[in-house]
Amino acid sequence: MDKIILNGKIATMASKDMSWAEAIAIKDRKIAKVGTNEEILALKKDDTEIIDLEGKTVLPGFNDSHMHLLSYGYSCRAVNLNGTESIDDIVGRIKDFIEDKNIKEGKWIVGRGWNDDYFKDEKTFPTRYDLDKASTEHPIAIIRACGHIQIANSKALELAGITKDTSQIEGGKFDLDEKGEPIGIFRENAVELLTSKIPEPTVEDIKEMLLEGIEDANACGITSIQTDDFEAIPGKNYENMIKAYRELEKEGKLSLRIYEQCLLPSIERLKGFLDRGYRTGLGNEYFKIGPLKLLGDGSLGARTAALTKPYADCPETCGIPVFTQEEIDELVEVAHNNGMQIAVHCIGDKAMYMAFEAIEKALEKNPKEDHRNGIVHCQITDEYLLNKFKELNMIAYIQPIFIDYDWKIVESRIGSELLKTSYNWKTLLHSGVHIACGSDAPVESFDVLNGIYEAVTRKDLKGNPEGGWMPEQKLTVEEAVWGFTKAGSYTSFEEDIKGSIEEGKVADIVVLSRNIFEIPEDEIKDIEVEMTIFDGEIVYER
Numbered sequence: 001m002d003k004i005i006l007n008g009k010i011a012t013m014a015s016k017d018m019s020w021a022e023a024i025a026i027k028d029r030k031i032a033k034v035g036t037n038e039e040i041l042a043l044k045k046d047d048t049e050i051i052d053l054e055g056k057t058v059l060p061g062f063n064d065s066h067m068h069l070l071s072y073g074y075s076c077r078a079v080n081l082n083g084t085e086s087i088d089d090i091v092g093r094i095k096d097f098i099e100d101k102n103i104k105e106g107k108w109i110v111g112r113g114w115n116d117d118y119f120k121d122e123k124t125f126p127t128r129y130d131l132d133k134a135s136t137e138h139p140i141a142i143i144r145a146c147g148h149i150q151i152a153n154s155k156a157l158e159l160a161g162i163t164k165d166t167s168q169i170e171g172g173k174f175d176l177d178e179k180g181e182p183i184g185i186f187r188e189n190a191v192e193l194l195t196s197k198i199p200e201p202t203v204e205d206i207k208e209m210l211l212e213g214i215e216d217a218n219a220c221g222i223t224s225i226q227t228d229d230f231e232a233i234p235g236k237n238y239e240n241m242i243k244a245y246r247e248l249e250k251e252g253k254l255s256l257r258i259y260e261q262c263l264l265p266s267i268e269r270l271k272g273f274l275d276r277g278y279r280t281g282l283g284n285e286y287f288k289i290g291p292l293k294l295l296g297d298g299s300l301g302a303r304t305a306a307l308t309k310p311y312a313d314c315p316e317t318c319g320i321p322v323f324t325q326e327e328i329d330e331l332v333e334v335a336h337n338n339g340m341q342i343a344v345h346c347i348g349d350k351a352m353y354m355a356f357e358a359i360e361k362a363l364e365k366n367p368k369e370d371h372r373n374g375i376v377h378c379q380i381t382d383e384y385l386l387n388k389f390k391e392l393n394m395i396a397y398i399q400p401i402f403i404d405y406d407w408k409i410v411e412s413r414i415g416s417e418l419l420k421t422s423y424n425w426k427t428l429l430h431s432g433v434h435i436a437c438g439s440d441a442p443v444e445s446f447d448v449l450n451g452i453y454e455a456v457t458r459k460d461l462k463g464n465p466e467g468g469w470m471p472e473q474k475l476t477v478e479e480a481v482w483g484f485t486k487a488g489s490y491t492s493f494e495e496d497i498k499g500s501i502e503e504g505k506v507a508d509i510v511v512l513s514r515n516i517f518e519i520p521e522d523e524i525k526d527i528e529v530e531m532t533i534f535d536g537e538i539v540y541e542r
Contacts (some may be wrong), residue, residue, distance in 0.1 A: 001026065001027050001043050001044065001045060002027050002028070002048065002049065002536060003025075003026040003048065003049045003050075003051060003430055003507075003536060004023065004026070004044055004048055004050050004087065004173075005023055005025075005040075005051045005053060005476065006021070006022070006037050006041070006050065006052050006327065007022065007037060007052050007053050007082065008021075008022060008023065008024070008053040008056065008057070008058040009025070009055060009057045010022065010057075010058040010145025010157050010501060011035070011057065011059055011481070011501075011517065012060075012500055012501040013059065013060050013481065013482060013485050013486050013499070013500040013501065014500045014501070014502050015413040016478070016482060018478060018517070019513075021036070021501070022035070022036050022040075023035060023036060023037045023039070023040035023041070024040065024501065024507075024509070025043050026507045026533075026536045027536075028536075029506065029535045029536040030279075030504060030505065030506060031398070031501060031503055031506070032500060032503065033499055033503055034502065034503060037444065039338055043126055048507075049166050053511060056511050056513065056530055057510060057511070057512045057514065057515045058510070059221075059481060059485060059509070059510050059512065059515060059516075060449040060485040060486070060498070060499055060500050060501050060506065060508060060509065061221065061222065061224060061485075061498075061507070061508030061532065061533070062220065062221045062222045062223065062224075062484050062485060062510055063222070063224035063226075063484060063485055063488025063489060063498075063499065064217070064222055064224070064225045064226065064437075064438045064439050064441070064446055064448070064484070064488070065226050065397050065436035065437060065438035065484075065488045066226055066261065066343075066397045066399065066436075066438035066439075066440060066490055067227055067438055067439050067440055067442075067485070068147075068227060068228050068258075068440070068441065068442060068443075068524060069210060069213045069227040069229060069258075069441075070209055070213070070215070070227070070230065070232040070233060070241060071147075071228075071229070071232035071442055072212075072216075072441050072442040073208070073210050073211075073213040073372050074201075074209050074232060074233050075112045075113070075211065075442045076209070078110045078112050078114075078213050079094050079097040079109065079111030079112075079115040079142070080093070080111070080113055081093060081112060081113035081142060082113035082114075083113070083118070083143070084113070084114045084115075084118070084119075085119055085120045086120060087113055087119070087121075087126045088441065090111075090114055090126060090130070090131075090142065091131070091133045091134045093111070094109060094111060094118060094131070094134035094140060095135070097109065097111075098135060102397065103138065103453065105137040106137065106138065106139075106155075108138070108141070108199065109135070109138045109139070109140045109141075110140075110141050110142065110143075110198065111136075111140070111141075111142035111176055112145070112147075113440065114142060114143075114145065115144060115145040115146075115301065115440075117301060117408075117409060125144075125149065125151065126142070126151045126184075127151065127184050127185060127186075128151070128153050128156075128157060128184025129154075129183070129185065130151075130427075131152070131153035132153050132154050132155075133447060134440060135152070136153070136154060137155065137160075137324060138155060139152070139159050139197075140153040140155065140419060141153075141156050142154055142193070143302070144299075145443060146298070146299035146301050147299070147443055148187065148188055148191075148298040148299045148302045148303050148304050149185065149186070149191075149192055149299075149302045150185075150186045150195075150274075151184050151185055152184045152186065152194050153184060154184075156184075156197075156532045157182060157184060159197050160193055160194050160196075160197045160217055162174065163181055163182070164176065164180040166182070166193075167412050169189050169190045169192070169193065170189065171188055171189035171320065171321070171322040171323065172182075172186070172187050172189030172190035172192075172320065172322075173186075173188070174186045174187070174193065175342060182383070187298065187302070187304055187320060188295075188297075188298050188304055188320045188322060189322060195234050196234070197479075198234035198268050200233070200237065200315065201234070201235070201246070202232055202240075203240050203244050206233070206241060206244040207247060207248055209233075210245070210248060214254070214255055214256050216446075217256055217446060218255055218256070218532045218539045218540040219532070220446055220448055220449075220529060220531050221254075221510030221512075221529040222255060222256065222260070222532075223256060223498075223508035223510070223532065223533075223534045224256065224258075224260040224488060224508070225256050225258055225494060226260075226261055226290060226438065226488065227259070227260060227261060228261040228262075228293050229241050229260060229263075230262055230264065230293075230437050231263045238262070238427075239276075242260075245258055245287045246262075248341070249284075249286045249287055253434070254287065254333060255535070255537075255539040256534070257285060257286055257287075257288075257494075257498065257508070258286065258288065259290040259491075259492040259494075260287070260290050260364055261290050261291055261293040262278070262290065262291065262292055262340075263293040263294070263295070264288060264292055264293075264294075264331075265294060265322070265331075267327075267331060267334065267419055270292065270331060270334060271334065272288035274334075274335075274338050274340075274451070279338065280292075280339060280340045280341040281493065283495060285498075286505065288318070288492065290341065290343075290443060290492060291340060291341035291342055291343040291373070291374075292323075292331070292335040292340045292341070292342055292343070292377070292442060293343050293344075293345070293353075294323070294328065294331060294332075294342070294343075294344045294345065295322050295344075295345045295349035296321065296322055296323065296328070296344045296345050296346040296352070296354060297319055297321055297322060297345070297347055297348050297350070298320050298322075298512055299347060299405075300347055300380070300406065300413055300414075301409065303319060304319050304349040305319045305348035305351065305380065306318065306319040306320060306321040306322075306348040306349075306354075307348045307349060307380065307381075307414065308345070308348075308353065308433070311413055311414070312411075312412060312414055312415040313413060318350065319350065319351075320451070321350060321351055322351075322387065325354055325357065325358070327356065328344075328354055328358045329357070329358045329362075331357040331358075332359055332362050333358070333361065333362045333365065333366075335360070336359075336362040336363070336368070336371075337366055341371065341373060342359060342362075342371075342373040342374070343357075343375075343397065344374075344376065345376045345377055345447075346375050346376065346377060346378060347377045347379045347380060348379075348380050349380045349381060349382055349385060349418070351376065352380075352381065352385050353385070354467060355375060356385070356392065356394075357389050358534075359373050359392060359394070360392060371393070372395055372491060372493065373392075373394055373395065374394055374395030374436075374491065375389070375395050375396060376417040377397065377398070377402075378396045378397070378398065378428075379410075379422060379423055380414055380418065380422045381424060382418065382421050385421075385514055386421060386424060386427060386428060386431070387431075389428055389431070389433045390432055394433070395433075395435075395436060395491055396425070396433050396434070396435045396436070397436050397438060397491070398425050398435055398438070398483070399437070399439055399440045399444065399451070400425075400436055400437060400451045400452070400475075400480065400483075401440075401444040401445065401447075401450055401451045401454055401499075402440070403423070403455075403458060403460060403469060404444065404460040404461055405460075406423070407456040407458075407464075407469035410422065410423070419470075424473055425475065426472065426473040426475060427471055427473065429479060432490075434487065434490060435487060436483060436487040436490065436491045437451060437452075437455065437480065437483035437484045437487065438451075438488075448484050449512075449516075449524060449525055449527050449529070450525050451484065451520070452477070452480040452481060452484060452516070452524055453524040453525035455474070455475045455479075455480040455483065455520075455522050456476065456480050456521045456524060457524075458470060458474050459522075461525060477517055477524070478517070481516065485499050486500050487497040487499075507533060507534075507535060507536035508533065508534055508535070509531075509532075509533040510531070510532050510533075511529070511531040511532075512527050512528070512529060512530060513527055513528040513529075513530050513542075514526075514527050514528075516537070529542065530542050
């Protein structure tokens, strides 16, 4: 045996009925045996490494079913605008960033993380004129925390060639003042007008960004990630991203199992990808091509999530569907017919209606029983949509950490009636829908224990509201842990190799400081990750 883990309280997660063990034997990167201390010690050899956990709790390595790993790494190099409380605060941080890093004039400045709902003064988007106060010599582009709104300064507009004569773009828009001049606010697809002008990172740059994200993910007990990367950085060169992952694997630096959610938002880009031979499942247990990922709409915070009715607090808009029905029908059908799983970002109910229609048409023309297609986020739902998940055997990719922010704004955005059937994760789970949990990082933190806490308590990280938001939709601790372990392996067709602590499965394990199943639910967020084991090797130790 290579390693023996003793004296653990090991939740195997082999089934939804909890089963426990004391010890694990690891050989050749796999779990060789699970059992009692006595059974596992009998396998010890002279060179076997012993890890005594002294009663700590052990779970399968966490699996984040939807996030943006490369975007996270890219944002680590950008101006961190998380926690800014005003437009002046944003301007100040950008000024400090330029000065601290001594960035030459003409070099692009990018930032991410601001959220106008957290501003203590007027809750409004910045404009080009606000960012001009930070610099008129550097092109500046900053992304809202949700990733669906970008603000540019005058220099960035100049370099991108955007004027009052520039045509609007389908599936997005940029805002104009009363004179028809662009004010630097770009929504949804219009963001591409700016990002296409920002210099493209090299393969080595991409590897460095990924390594930063991998290290932080391992520290959270994460060993598998389903990541949407293809449009995360300027250039959007997916061949370079795939090359970066494969090089990291060959170099022995890829301590995450990657399932790439392939964002290919045009039929030309999708067909080009398929023509290169890429299909869902291509790859190995370290890096694998996953589903076609589509962005069906925007975000609730930015009011770009596509609703069937106008926003309750902004009746002049219903949000922005990124595609026409014909466009999403074609993308889904081509992908489905060419062996691609489908995962569609849908926050608003209108976007979900469109996605379900496209997927149902594709399945009627070309039936496939075990398709494992899914909806990412699935927040604003009505009774019809909740039932449609089960009818079409769809996966619901949910992000419990969204409750931290969303509970404060949802009712004002959509009204009390539609709220009753929204964020109904317990309803979906109990109707037999397969639910997999993730974070959407860097939109939110990928700290899994925070995500489990919010799924179980339906409270934000400050403990509000008392009793939890829509408490009837709380998940049990077991259901939430399952959502971040075994459920994630199902979505990537890998439940036979990972997601539980069983003989023959990969040795991906997380050790926690406290027993998550026995402590008060409000204390789950305070649990520490003590150790992360990936492929039988310790990749993080507190």
